[in-house]
Amino acid sequence: MRPGRHTIGAAGGPSITRRQWLTGLGMGATAGLAGCSADDDSGTEATDDGDGTGSEPDGTPSVSGTYDTVIPSSFSTLNPLYNTGSRAGTAIGRTLDPGYTFNTDGEYFPLLYDLSTDDGGSVWVFDIREGLSFTDPYGQVDASTFVYQIRELHQTDWAATAASADWTGITVEETGEFQFQAELPEPRLLWPESYDPLLYPVPTDIVDPYVADEDVEGLRQEEALLDLSFTGNLGGYTLEEWERGAGTTYSRNDEYYLRDIGEGPELFSNAPYFEGASIDVVEERASRLAALETGEADSAGIPPERFSEFEQNPRVSTYRIPQPFNRILSVNMRDNGWNAGPGNLFRHTAFRQGLAAAIGKEELIAGIFRGLAQPHYTWQPSWSEWHPGDDAVTQLGTGDRYGGEVARGLVGDAIADSEFGYRFDGNALVTPEGETITLDLYHLAGGETSQLIAEFIGEELSDSLGIEVTIEAIDAVRFQQDYWTAAPQGGTDTVDGEAVSWDRPTPNNPGPRSVTSAESWDMSIVYGLNTYPLNPLTNAAFFDGADARYNPVGYYPEFDATGVFERARSADSEAALQEPFTELFQNLAEEQPYVMLAFGDELSGYTPDLVGPTEDFFNGWDFPAWYFDA
Amino acid sequence: MGVAGYVALRVGWAAVVSVIIVTVTFGLLAAAPNPSVQQAATQAALEGGDPQEAVERERQLRGLDEPLHVRYLDFLTGVYTLEWGWSEYRSQPVTTALADAVLYTAQYSIPWTILTVLFGPLIGVYSAANMYTWRDHAATGFAFFGYAIPNFFFGIILLLIFGVWLEWIPIVFRTEVPAFSLANARQLAIPVFVLVTGSIGAIMRVSRNESAAFRNATFMKTAKAKGVSPLRAYAYHVMRPTLVPLSTTLVGQLLAIFLGSSLLVEVVFGIPGLGRLTFNALVAQDTNLVLGSTLLFTFLAVVGNLLEDLAFTVLDPRISYDDREL
Numbered sequence: 001m002r003p004g005r006h007t008i009g010a011a012g013g014p015s016i017t018r019r020q021w022l023t024g025l026g027m028g029a030t031a032g033l034a035g036c037s038a039d040d041d042s043g044t045e046a047t048d049d050g051d052g053t054g055s056e057p058d059g060t061p062s063v064s065g066t067y068d069t070v071i072p073s074s075f076s077t078l079n080p081l082y083n084t085g086s087r088a089g090t091a092i093g094r095t096l097d098p099g100y101t102f103n104t105d106g107e108y109f110p111l112l113y114d115l116s117t118d119d120g121g122s123v124w125v126f127d128i129r130e131g132l133s134f135t136d137p138y139g140q141v142d143a144s145t146f147v148y149q150i151r152e153l154h155q156t157d158w159a160a161t162a163a164s165a166d167w168t169g170i171t172v173e174e175t176g177e178f179q180f181q182a183e184l185p186e187p188r189l190l191w192p193e194s195y196d197p198l199l200y201p202v203p204t205d206i207v208d209p210y211v212a213d214e215d216v217e218g219l220r221q222e223e224a225l226l227d228l229s230f231t232g233n234l235g236g237y238t239l240e241e242w243e244r245g246a247g248t249t250y251s252r253n254d255e256y257y258l259r260d261i262g263e264g265p266e267l268f269s270n271a272p273y274f275e276g277a278s279i280d281v282v283e284e285r286a287s288r289l290a291a292l293e294t295g296e297a298d299s300a301g302i303p304p305e306r307f308s309e310f311e312q313n314p315r316v317s318t319y320r321i322p323q324p325f326n327r328i329l330s331v332n333m334r335d336n337g338w339n340a341g342p343g344n345l346f347r348h349t350a351f352r353q354g355l356a357a358a359i360g361k362e363e364l365i366a367g368i369f370r371g372l373a374q375p376h377y378t379w380q381p382s383w384s385e386w387h388p389g390d391d392a393v394t395q396l397g398t399g400d401r402y403g404g405e406v407a408r409g410l411v412g413d414a415i416a417d418s419e420f421g422y423r424f425d426g427n428a429l430v431t432p433e434g435e436t437i438t439l440d441l442y443h444l445a446g447g448e449t450s451q452l453i454a455e456f457i458g459e460e461l462s463d464s465l466g467i468e469v470t471i472e473a474i475d476a477v478r479f480q481q482d483y484w485t486a487a488p489q490g491g492t493d494t495v496d497g498e499a500v501s502w503d504r505p506t507p508n509n510p511g512p513r514s515v516t517s518a519e520s521w522d523m524s525i526v527y528g529l530n531t532y533p534l535n536p537l538t539n540a541a542f543f544d545g546a547d548a549r550y551n552p553v554g555y556y557p558e559f560d561a562t563g564v565f566e567r568a569r570s571a572d573s574e575a576a577l578q579e580p581f582t583e584l585f586q587n588l589a590e591e592q593p594y595v596m597l598a599f600g601d602e603l604s605g606y607t608p609d610l611v612g613p614t615e616d617f618f619n620g621w622d623f624p625a626w627y628f629d630a
Numbered sequence: 631m632g633v634a635g636y637v638a639l640r641v642g643w644a645a646v647v648s649v650i651i652v653t654v655t656f657g658l659l660a661a662a663p664n665p666s667v668q669q670a671a672t673q674a675a676l677e678g679g680d681p682q683e684a685v686e687r688e689r690q691l692r693g694l695d696e697p698l699h700v701r702y703l704d705f706l707t708g709v710y711t712l713e714w715g716w717s718e719y720r721s722q723p724v725t726t727a728l729a730d731a732v733l734y735t736a737q738y739s740i741p742w743t744i745l746t747v748l749f750g751p752l753i754g755v756y757s758a759a760n761m762y763t764w765r766d767h768a769a770t771g772f773a774f775f776g777y778a779i780p781n782f783f784f785g786i787i788l789l790l791i792f793g794v795w796l797e798w799i800p801i802v803f804r805t806e807v808p809a810f811s812l813a814n815a816r817q818l819a820i821p822v823f824v825l826v827t828g829s830i831g832a833i834m835r836v837s838r839n840e841s842a843a844f845r846n847a848t849f850m851k852t853a854k855a856k857g858v859s860p861l862r863a864y865a866y867h868v869m870r871p872t873l874v875p876l877s878t879t880l881v882g883q884l885l886a887i888f889l890g891s892s893l894l895v896e897v898v899f900g901i902p903g904l905g906r907l908t909f910n911a912l913v914a915q916d917t918n919l920v921l922g923s924t925l926l927f928t929f930l931a932v933v934g935n936l937l938e939d940l941a942f943t944v945l946d947p948r949i950s951y952d953d954r955e956l
Contacts, residue, residue, distance in 0.1 A: 068802070070802060073910075074720070074902075074910070076718060076719050076720065076721060076914070077721045078721070079721070160687055217716075220721075221716060221721070226721050226722075241806075243730070243805045243902065244720040244721070244722055244727060244730065244902070245720065245730070245731065245902030245906060245907060245910075246803070246805040246900075246902040247805075249806065280802050280803075280900065281900065281902070282801075282802060282803075282900040283897045283900065283906070284786070284897050284898045284900070286786050286789075286790075286898075287786075287789060287801055287802075287898060287899070287900060290789060290790065290793055290794045290801045291801040291802050293794055294793065294794055294797060294801060296800060296801050296802055297801075297802065488682065
């Protein structure tokens with residue numbers, strides 16, 4: 001099969017195993033929301049039971065050992081139609097390849113099918129690889145397998161599959177035994193990068209009875225889907241057992257289709273290279289790290305405070321893997337924010353810039369992330385293809401744009417613009433009554449890094465602006481319910497001189513700034529968000545106007561955000577996307593809708609004799625080619 | 631009332647207790663907000679869907695759109711017909727989930743209980759027999775150490791010493807190991823040791839003090855006068871009356887520490903037992919599984935107390951029911 005998307009080269013996509021389930025299924029932000037963007041040390045881990053011994057006559061490494069991943073929590077389902085969890089995605093991915101992935105250059109790589117478009121992203125053609133088969137008696141994988149799945153499951157109301165939102169309004173049509181096409185309501189040049197067209201094939205014969213009865217419970221609980229007994233030659237391993245609460249074990253699949261595809265790394269020709277694999281649930285972090293240290297696990301996530309210790313440990317190879325989840329200071333621009341005095345200074349762009357300038361990014365990264373993070377100036381990581389370049393964005397909080405003087409200058413602009421009489425008493429900002437400004441700052445309870453960041457922000461704001469910060473720890477669920485979301489009410493407001501109506505309010509943007517959550521709050525670092533570097537258009541959810549779907553802080557863009565996103569949507573080539581994205585990220589760096597702080601690296605440790613891992617966001621895309629060196 | 635009547639009464643009371651507990655648990659769960667509904671709304675919003683619709687769908691999926699009394703009655707019927715439903719958190723029937731977890735919990739809790747019941751009183755009586763000697767102090771020190779050190783912490787320390795430094799035991803618990811095998815004994819040795827040291831202290835101290843009262847009792851003097859060996863004297867004449875007050879607290883005490891201790895030890899050693907199952911079911915708000923495990927613990931507590939009362943009468947013939955002669 002001739003791949004049709006080799007030239008896309010979009011940077012910033014997740015590896016197809018665990019991160020694909022985050023970004024692909026819209027869970028990226030949710031994972032960030034759960035506060036695990038930088039503290040998460042739950043990477044993959046493994047056990048080598050074998051001895052790597054030389055190579056095969058064809059030059060490929062010999063098959064040896066078992067690769068056991070250790071994870072901190074168990075999966076709730078392995079049903080590919082309903083899974084939304086990243087860890088279960090890894091567990092499913094061992095036995096069942098998804099449609100496609102992206103290689104370390106960020107290029108599209110077809111697995112089960114290739115995707116191509118020749119009309120600027122309106123109609124996409126799926127070319128399914130021949131020779132793909134389910135376990136007997138379910139037969140081969142062909143176009144009808146996918147078309148049936150999309151039409152009868154994803155596009156129906158009763159089934160409520162994980163991918164249902166991805167297929168709304170799309171017309172699919174079978175155009176050959178191994179080909180079908182999807183017509184989108186509007187062109188999407190970066191459709192594959194959104195992971196929306198990513199499908200996991202399931203046999204029609206298994207789901208057909210449930211389709212006939214519209215039996216969603218039956219479909220969710222179908223044993224053949226839960227134990228992945230249908231996967232045939234579609235994955236590198238076969239699931240032997242899923243012991244709920246303990247994990248999964250796999251045996252090598254000699255029939256793996258990837259061996260015959262004739263593209264990709266040569267190592268695919270005899271893949272996979274482990275005799276078996278398993279994923280063990282070990283909830284205690286100390287135990288997971290102990291397993292990594294003894295070699296009982298081949299890889300594990302490492303918390304920042306122990307990274308340098310493992311760097312010195314010859315029994316472990318350490319990796320810093322960049323990722324797109326950010327650390328931000330959210331400031332509440334709604335009516336229940338800024339409880340220090342009259343008005344709400346957070347609503348002034350210059351004030352938010354002042355906050356960004358007061359918090360030293362390099363100091364934060366050196367002191368709290370121990371150097372294991374990247375500064376965050378605009379809503380893209382610097383390694384993203386769509387990042388406008390360091391020179392093009394204002395780098396608040398670094399170099400000569402960091403410090404009390406710069407911060408006070410910017411805040412001075414803001415208070416001059418404010419109708420209330422805020423002023424500086426010496427170097428300290430005070431209320432019109434001359435009282436100290438006191439703001440609360442919420443952070444995730446139990447998160448050590450989170451608390452340290454909060455304390456650092458408190459000190460910086462105190463030093464530069466004389467603002468007193470009250471630090472409060474809070475549970476993520478409580479913050480989500482009582483602070484971050486509110487009952488959708490809708491309404492209208494004037495934004496940048498124009499009337500805006502909230503016609504489709506959501507819990508995360510319940511209406512104009514007058515619509516507020518149950519509890520008042522000033523600042524928060526509880527949540528980080530995904531910056532979607534692979535397909536930045538997804539960021540429309542955050543910034544496409546004041547009425548964007550996700551806007552808990554009540555940010556009103558002061559640039560033509562809607563127009564910028566409109567231009568990006570109507571771009572007819574990837575080159576044409578660069579201009580609106582550059583404009584978008586320059587403006588976001590300027591306006592600081594969330595005060596941007598840092599991108600923490602994902603920190604992983606692997607056993608030194610494992611060959612395959614890379615310090616790249618796409619690490620793991622070629623997992624079938626990984627092997628143990630002798 | 632005879633023993634049979636007494637047991638029947640107790641079983642009847644157990645049924646009432648179970649209804650009360652199930653009702654209270656259901657009430658608490660129904661009153662608690664469901665994060666999965668909120669999460670569904672957030673996700674729908676991010677994906678461009680309608681959050682309200684997503685909330686409705688999620689509520690419908692989880693049966694939360696039914697009136698409360700209908701949900702309660704459905705639930706109650708299911709409980710007493712052993713149809714405990716489907717665990718969303720584990721994607722398997724609740725009864726299967728509980729059976730799986732009990733299997734792993736039993737593998738360490740049976741040796742734990744046996745060793746505690748065996749060694750607690752033995753060390754206590756030994757301590758009493760050697761009161762105020764170095765042996766007594768050593769035994770007391772051991773008891774207090776085990777009682778004082780948190781199981782969670784002790785477990786991690788022992789894992790570090792025996793797992794990481796000495797590499798005598800595996801770090802990751804292997805479920806594929808047969809229950810009766812040396813490999814299983816090896817991976818369970820430290821968890822059992824931690825639990826035994828944690829629970830033996832109180833029992834040892836109570837039995838030490840209880841048996842101290844019988845050291846100089848007249849029946850001991852008689853036994854000594856008749857030339858009975860000290861071992862036999864302590865085993866027959868001191869141990870037995872010592873166990874009477876102990877037996878009233880033993881089961882209750884063990885059950886009380888069962889859930890808490892086993893959860894922490896299961897987390898540290900990665901054992902997929904009842905403690906973790908119950909805790910995770912609570913966190914995930916898996917109603918069926920929470921209720922299932924609540925019922926199981928209720929059953930264990932009720933049966934345990936029943937056995938305790940029966941043991942009481944066997945150990946001390948002076949205790950009888952009103953009409954025991956019947």
